Amino acid sequence: MTPAILFLEQQQASFTLHSYDCTAHDDFGAHAAAQLQVPLAQVFKTLLTEGEQGAVVAIVPASAKVNLKRLAKAAGVKKLDMMAPAKAERLTGYKVGGISPFAQKKRLLTVLDASASHHATILVSGGKRGLSVAISGAHLIALLDGKCADII
Secondary structure (H helix, E strand, C coil), X not given: CCHHHHHHHHCCCCCEEEECCCCCCCCHHHHHHHHHCCCHHHXXXXXXXXXCCEEEEEEEECCCCCCHHHHHHXXXXXXXXXXXXXXXXXXXXXXXXXXXXXXXXXXXXXXXXXHHHHCCXXXXXXXXXXXXXXXXXXXXXXXXXXXXXXXX
């Protein structure tokens, strides 16, 4: 049981858990979509960015790239850069490819891409490679006290 799943259970969140055999070394979202037989557009990745005001979490479709200018604007900061993978792992407590938006070591401002509203549920990491959580975008935002914005 990962910290993310424990958090969701403690919050009595409405979610479903999906496990799959993860043999990928990169492009984890495409691998998850193929293994779980869901559209790639429904699989979202959790990215860590940083700027002078601190770190910001971006949750975007696995097939998309985050637009750092749009993300900075949504976060109310001047500029953001992608965080180094090793630093993201230290900050969140999760390994790259399994970084969950839930139960990170430190609660960070989280911005979910608006495209999540096109799906009844989206899949995000459950806290380790091979474990995904299906949850509504609105519920995810409420649990994380985050924002929803066009960031791709």
